[in-house]
Amino acid sequence: MKESEAREILREYRESGIRRSDEVVEIGEPLLSSLESRGWGNEVWLIYEQLYIAALDCNRMDVVGECIGVLSRRFPGSTRVKKLDGQYLEATGDYEAAMDVYDEILEAEPADTFCRKRIVAIHLANNRIGDAIRELNEYLKQFQSDHEAWMELSALYIREYEYGKAAFCMEELILSNPHHHLYHQRYAEIKYTQGGIENTEVARKHFANAVKLNAGNMRALYGLYLASTGLAGSSKVSAKSKKDNSKYATWAAKKIAEMYAEVGSRAQPVESVTAMLESLQVNSL
Amino acid sequence: MGDDLLLDSSIRFWVVLPIVFVTFLVGIIRHHVAILLHADKKIDLQQVVDSQALIRSRMLRENGKYLPKQAFLMRKHYFNDEESGFFKKQKRKAAPAKNPMTDPSMMTDMMKGNMTNVLPMIIIGGWINWAFSGFVATKVPFPLTLRFKPMLQRGIDLASLDASWVSSASWYFLNVFGLRSVYTLVLGADNEADPSRALQEQMTGAAMTMPQDPNKAFKAEWESLEITSHSYALESVEDELLTQTPYIEDFCVKEKYQ
Numbered sequence: 001m002k003e004s005e006a007r008e009i010l011r012e013y014r015e016s017g018i019r020r021s022d023e024v025v026e027i028g029e030p031l032l033s034s035l036e037s038r039g040w041g042n043e044v045w046l047i048y049e050q051l052y053i054a055a056l057d058c059n060r061m062d063v064v065g066e067c068i069g070v071l072s073r074r075f076p077g078s079t080r081v082k083k084l085d086g087q088y089l090e091a092t093g094d095y096e097a098a099m100d101v102y103d104e105i106l107e108a109e110p111a112d113t114f115c116r117k118r119i120v121a122i123h124l125a126n127n128r129i130g131d132a133i134r135e136l137n138e139y140l141k142q143f144q145s146d147h148e149a150w151m152e153l154s155a156l157y158i159r160e161y162e163y164g165k166a167a168f169c170m171e172e173l174i175l176s177n178p179h180h181h182l183y184h185q186r187y188a189e190i191k192y193t194q195g196g197i198e199n200t201e202v203a204r205k206h207f208a209n210a211v212k213l214n215a216g217n218m219r220a221l222y223g224l225y226l227a228s229t230g231l232a233g234s235s236k237v238s239a240k241s242k243k244d245n246s247k248y249a250t251w252a253a254k255k256i257a258e259m260y261a262e263v264g265s266r267a268q269p270v271e272s273v274t275a276m277l278e279s280l281q282v283n284s285l
Numbered sequence: 286m287g288d289d290l291l292l293d294s295s296i297r298f299w300v301v302l303p304i305v306f307v308t309f310l311v312g313i314i315r316h317h318v319a320i321l322l323h324a325d326k327k328i329d330l331q332q333v334v335d336s337q338a339l340i341r342s343r344m345l346r347e348n349g350k351y352l353p354k355q356a357f358l359m360r361k362h363y364f365n366d367e368e369s370g371f372f373k374k375q376k377r378k379a380a381p382a383k384n385p386m387t388d389p390s391m392m393t394d395m396m397k398g399n400m401t402n403v404l405p406m407i408i409i410g411g412w413i414n415w416a417f418s419g420f421v422a423t424k425v426p427f428p429l430t431l432r433f434k435p436m437l438q439r440g441i442d443l444a445s446l447d448a449s450w451v452s453s454a455s456w457y458f459l460n461v462f463g464l465r466s467v468y469t470l471v472l473g474a475d476n477e478a479d480p481s482r483a484l485q486e487q488m489t490g491a492a493m494t495m496p497q498d499p500n501k502a503f504k505a506e507w508e509s510l511e512i513t514s515h516s517y518a519l520e521s522v523e524d525e526l527l528t529q530t531p532y533i534e535d536f537c538v539k540e541k542y543q
Contacts, residue, residue: 143337176348208523212526248527
């Protein structure tokens with residue numbers, strides 16, 4: 001591959017955050033030997049950094065060693081290079097040392113988000129979910145609009161079966177982007193899992209919203225069907241509510257059957273799907 | 286008289302081109318000097334915390350109607366509650382308003398900005414007026430009114446000369462602003478050689494970083510959040526969803542649910 005092509009591809013991956021590490025190492029390694037002499041200017045250091053992280057992903061410690069040598073010679077005492085050191089320590093499993101490095105950086109630059117997230121990642125790697133949750137909470141107390149972090153916290157709470165708190169995190173995500181159908185769907189799923197009439201009603205609403213935002217969202221359609229069926233079959237709801245819910249359930253079932261029919265004969269025959277839907281029952285709500 | 290002036294062609298070589306060169310080179314030098322003098326801006330954690338809180342509150346105001354009422358009220362309480370609300374509690378940590386005259390770091394930033402941008406302009410402007418005055422340098426290709434004459438024809442005292450004929454000083458200014466795109470080509474975007482960008486930054490600078498007084502911002506946000514009410518957007522979303530499709534006539538209520 002020509003060098004200019006390689007450079008273009010690497011730049012594209014850098015700018016759009018694509019993480020195809022094996023490809024990066026494959027393209028970048030032949031450039032390593034003469035990178036500085038090519039006259040590409042300051043882009044060279046970015047390429048070194050990119051190659052470094054990709055090599056960590058692929059466990060290519062030889063490439064890692066070369067890159068870090070060049071970078072630390074050029075930028076001695078740089079915080080950015082120190083972060084790379086920390087990641088190397090994480091990659092080799094030396095979590096204590098990595099933690100120390102990140103704590104040091106945080107003392108010097110308390111507003112650094114990258115290190116805090118790495119600390120959470122270290123806790124997760126050691127399967128200390130409780131610690132990870134605690135750190136993430138501390139982080140979010142200060143950086144309240146970091147949606148990536150809310151997403152992660154929601155996933156962690158789900159792991160710990162704390163559905164109420166997971167729902168709270170999903171609400172934050174919905175606030176940040178209220179027209180994203182997947183957020184509504186996930187939120188609805190959490191609410192549905194929590195159970196209870198009120199939660200199922202909220203779940204039904206959000207499933208419906210997800211379908212409204214994206215008519216092809218099968219999961220949300222199934223969710224809508226289940227939530228409405230559950231509510232319609234429950235003894236604790238009013239008659240009107242029963243009627244409404246069965247209306248929604250029927251509509252959802254019909255939609256699901258249609259979607260399967262559209263996909264064609266390779267998918268499950270439509271009749272078995274409708275039969276299955278009809279026999280679905282929620283025993284208690 | 287205005288259209289047919291024939292200028293000495295040595296003006297082209299000895300005036301027009303040198304001015305272009307000089308402006309361009311000075312711009313490049315300014316860029317590198319600015320990079321040398323550029324001090325790392327230390328991010329203040331408190332500022333970041335405050336601005337993030339404001340962003341979150343704004344999101345709540347704008348998109349809260351997509352959440353269940355309980356969730357919205359919970360968050361509103363977190364921000365606005367009389368005793369424990371975020372916007373109320375933070376009041377105690379009042380930072381004194383950063384007056385640009387007294388705050389040292391801002392002073393130095395302003396001085397540096399002024400130095401790198403204004404000083405070269407003054408120097409070169411002066412040199413041009415000393416070296417290249419008293420004659421017409423070039424003609425702008427569009428007609429101008431007489432009002433522009435004193436501005437563009439410094440040093441030329443011909444009352445009947447068309448305003449399109451300009452002196453070298455105005456050619457210099459034309460260059461300063463015109464070479465902006467050339468700088469972008471040569472130095473890459475976000476270069477420091479751009480005086481108009483610096484002017485723009487001075488005007489919008491206050492809006493980008495935290496406003497100098499976080500308390501005022503908090504108060505404003507508190508008020509806006511107070512008056513926001515929760516009109517549940519998902520109230521009848523299922524019905525909306527059903528009526529979107531053309532299958533209304535196919536509704537049938539299953540017997541076993543009644």
